[in-house]
Amino acid sequence: MAIAQQVYVNQYGVPQVVNSVNVTNATIVVINEPLRPINGTVLVMNGTQPVPFVLLRNGSIAVFAFGSGVLNITFSANFTITSNSTFTTCYNFDEPINIKYAANVIPIEFPSPMSYSIEGNSVSMVLPPGMNCIQYVTLPPTSASSMTQSSSSKPPLxxxxxxxxxxxxxxxxxxxxxxxxxxxxxxxxxxxxxxxxx
Missing domain, CATH: 1.20.5 (Single alpha-helices involved in coiled-coils or other helix-helix interfaces)
Structure with a gap:
């Protein structure tokens, strides 16, 4: 079973987890997730067909009677937010995790050393295995778009x-x-x- 996992933190600061799982001849597949899913947001698909699943107490997702093919699993993940509007997301996983942030989401505290890159106007990072927490803030989308326009536009004539x-x-x-x-x-x-x- 091969798993490709990615986390995208959207403009509202909510982590969206995307899994692509390649399975062969499996009747039960259990996928350990780097973040605990929010109840009611999990979607498991085989192409265009929904697949039955159970959300386990430890945050893992069990998929039943699948057979062979590619499973696409998406969900919104839990996070905390403090009174000063700082978001915190804690990851606990035994493999590196790819995380991408929307243009108006700015990470302000994260583990070091860690590899990251800036692609266009968004930050991408690879978290090392283990328990890691990241704090980030969200800017108003209008502020982020004006920053984007001012940084990408030519200087006035x-x-x-x-x-x-x-x-x-x-x-x-x-x-x-x-x-x-x-x-x-x-x-x-x-x-x-x-x-x-x-």
């Missing part, structure tokens, strides 16, 4: 000197006109005041 000089000239003439009007009003007020004194 400079304003042409002629446009800048025209704008500066217009502003200068408006200021001069305003000052002249203020001087005229002040002079008129002085003349009126002097006439009243006489």
């Amino acid at each position: 400079p304003t042409s000197p002629s446009t800048t000089s025209k704008a500066a000239g217009n502003e200068a003439s408006i200021i001069i006109t305003a000052i002249a009007a203020a001087i005229i009003v002040a002079a008129a007020a002085i003349v009126i005041a002097l006439r009243r004194r006489r």
Whole structure:
């Protein structure tokens, strides 16, 4: 039995586990999972056909009377979140685990040493075997998309000197006109005041 397992942490911070299990002549298959599934989210498929399964107390998934072929098992996994909106996910597995994070999910605490890479705008990492916990935060999707756009877009074109000089000239003439009007009003007020004194 060959198993390919991957974890994708979506934009809401929820880990999504994806298993691809290649089995031959099996009547019962038990798959140990790196994370405990959330009840009601497990889906086991053979192509387009659902396959019966049982979620065991230890978080493993038992699949019955399958035979041969490829099983696709997906589910949302348990996580914790603190009052300051920091997520924590703890993995316990005897093999390395591939984890990919959505663009707006930022890991802030993880085991070291560990291999990781940045693909586009998302972080991917390979957790070593054993018990490992990762803390991460989620940014609002709009903030992440604006960060993506600003990092991937070209710098703005400079304003042409002629446009800048025209704008500066217009502003200068408006200021001069305003000052002249203020001087005229002040002079008129002085003349009126002097006439009243006489």
